[in-house]
Amino acid sequence: MRRIEAVLFASATPVARDDLARIVGQGASVDLLIEDLAADLEGRPYEVAQVGAGWMLRTRSAYAPAIRAAADVGAQALNLTEFDLAVLAAIAFHQPISRDGLKEIFGKEISRDLIGRLADRDLIGTGPREPRRGAPYTFVTMDTFLAVFGMESLRDLPDPEQLADAGLAGPSEALDI
Amino acid sequence: MKKLHEQPSQAMPGPPPLPGWIARAAAEPLDAAAFRSGAALAHLALVAAADVPLPLWRDRLALAAAETCAAMAGRREGQGALRDALHLTRAGDDPGPAGRVLRQWSRAVARPVSVAGLGRVLEGIAPEQIGLCLDAAGPTPVDRAAAVIEAVLADVPRAETAALILADAVLARGWGQDHAVPLLSLAIKPRDLRLRGDDLRLACHRAVAAGAAQAVSLATELSRAAARLRVVTPKLRAGGAGRAVDLFLSREALTPGALDFMSDRAARRLCDRLVNLGAVRELTGRETFRLYGL
Numbered sequence: 259m260r261r262i263e264a265v266l267f268a269s270a271t272p273v274a275r276d277d278l279a280r281i282v283g284q285g286a287s288v289d290l291l292i293e294d295l296a297a298d299l300e301g302r303p304y305e306v307a308q309v310g311a312g313w314m315l316r317t318r319s320a321y322a323p324a325i326r327a328a329a330d331v332g333a334q335a336l337n338l339t340e341f342d343l344a345v346l347a348a349i350a351f352h353q354p355i356s357r358d359g360l361k362e363i364f365g366k367e368i369s370r371d372l373i374g375r376l377a378d379r380d381l382i383g384t385g386p387r388e389p390r391r392g393a394p395y396t397f398v399t400m401d402t403f404l405a406v407f408g409m410e411s412l413r414d415l416p417d418p419e420q421l422a423d424a425g426l427a428g429p430s431e432a433l434d435i
Numbered sequence: 436m437k438k439l440h441e442q443p444s445q446a447m448p449g450p451p452p453l454p455g456w457i458a459r460a461a462a463e464p465l466d467a468a469a470f471r472s473g474a475a476l477a478h479l480a481l482v483a484a485a486d487v488p489l490p491l492w493r494d495r496l497a498l499a500a501a502e503t504c505a506a507m508a509g510r511r512e513g514q515g516a517l518r519d520a521l522h523l524t525r526a527g528d529d530p531g532p533a534g535r536v537l538r539q540w541s542r543a544v545a546r547p548v549s550v551a552g553l554g555r556v557l558e559g560i561a562p563e564q565i566g567l568c569l570d571a572a573g574p575t576p577v578d579r580a581a582a583v584i585e586a587v588l589a590d591v592p593r594a595e596t597a598a599l600i601l602a603d604a605v606l607a608r609g610w611g612q613d614h615a616v617p618l619l620s621l622a623i624k625p626r627d628l629r630l631r632g633d634d635l636r637l638a639c640h641r642a643v644a645a646g647a648a649q650a651v652s653l654a655t656e657l658s659r660a661a662a663r664l665r666v667v668t669p670k671l672r673a674g675g676a677g678r679a680v681d682l683f684l685s686r687e688a689l690t691p692g693a694l695d696f697m698s699d700r701a702a703r704r705l706c707d708r709l710v711n712l713g714a715v716r717e718l719t720g721r722e723t724f725r726l727y728g729l
Contacts, residue, residue: 290563354534386534387525389523389723398531398532411508412508417509
């Protein structure tokens with residue numbers, strides 16, 4: 259259990275079950291050890307969180323204001339512009355989607371630089387090719403995307419129809435899947 | 436699932452369809468439902484023992500099951516889009532959320548059921564849990580499958596795909612198959628998965644009877660298609676045609692590129708020739724990035 263804690267502590271990204279299984283040795287159950295670790299961390303300001311198919315250690319969200327006020331987390335921040343985030347959201351809702359698909363949503367060309375910024379941060383990766391001339395890449399979100407935005411799976415994304423109903427999203431084409 | 440009845444059945448005898456009395460039998464209460472699903476499974480087992488291309492049949496059923504499971508995960512991709520996601524993803528790329536569901540299903544039905552094999556397919560489910568599922572207890576195979584669904588979802592509430600793959604694997608072992616065969620997953624409704632105990636068992640019996648009916652009609656369709664393919668096989672002179680035919684009898688869709696033992700050009704020509712001979716269908720309706728299958 260301490261080994262798992264050490265590995266999760268040292269890793270900035272979620273660690274997959276297989277990687278954990280290698281360090282706990284034969285016959286030991288990763289899940290039971292994770293459960294033990296979670297129980298052990300009860301009352302601590304950080305927790306084990308399942309993200310996609312792996313786990314990571316992260317501070318509990320209740321401490322977010324304290325961390326933001328006191329620590330310099332600027333270096334860890336995503337450093338993305340509002341438009342970058344809008345494109346990321348469009349990819350999350352419409353994946354797999356190509357740059358041409360994004361262009362249709364935003365009404366303008368999405369630069370390779372922007373896609374590169376999202377890919378460099380492991381937020382998106384390349385998905386299936388589109389079945390047309392040139393076989394363009396599509397983009398899909400990666401587990402890091404879930405981790406950064408505190409989601410366990412893509413089903414935690416807000417429902418586009420509900421957003422529209424609540425008036426949070428206009429009847430814009432951006433959310434019209 | 437689409438039924439193809441362009442050939443009169445007496446011209447090409449295939450496995451017999453599900454007898455009407457089974458389809459019409461009462462689906463309630465629990466003991467009637469169990470009788471009906473048992474009768475459907477008994478008939479299905481006879482069909483599967485006849486001349487059906489089993490790997491192909493399971494792969495096509497896996498596509499239908501993946502569509503149901505993807506819908507449960509909030510994905511709207513139909514079978515065509517799922518196929519594209521799987522076949523147009525190159526090595527090292529990610530098939531995306533819906534493509535991953537199909538990849539899990541087609542891997543799960545490709546090999547005999549085992550803890551290690553399913554462990555590699557089902558992300559986020561511990562091998563211990565898979566072992567417990569495969570040893571699930573219950574009076575009938577369908578009840579065991581229901582117990583598996585309940586156990587997996589109690590542990591990981593959103594793992595519907597994993598729960599249904601495991602349930603159909605346990606069910607398949609119960610009616611004498613060593614591979615998982617998607618049945619339950621073809622007809623179960625998302626709201627059924629929120630049921631527990633006897634309600635869930637009843638829903639599973641109903642889904643198995645409906646899924647078995649679909650699986651029987653697909654088996655009939657595919658065994659006729661396989662017979663047509665075998666008839667034209669001697670006419671194929673391309674080197675590697677025999678291996679290509681074997682692949683078509685085990686995978687529900689193929690890109691010409693999947694025939695990697697032939698040159699690209701030869702593979703395309705063989706696929707076109709098989710379409711012209713009426714032995715294989717082009718599945719996408721596209722001019723490029725075509726997919727072929729029986």
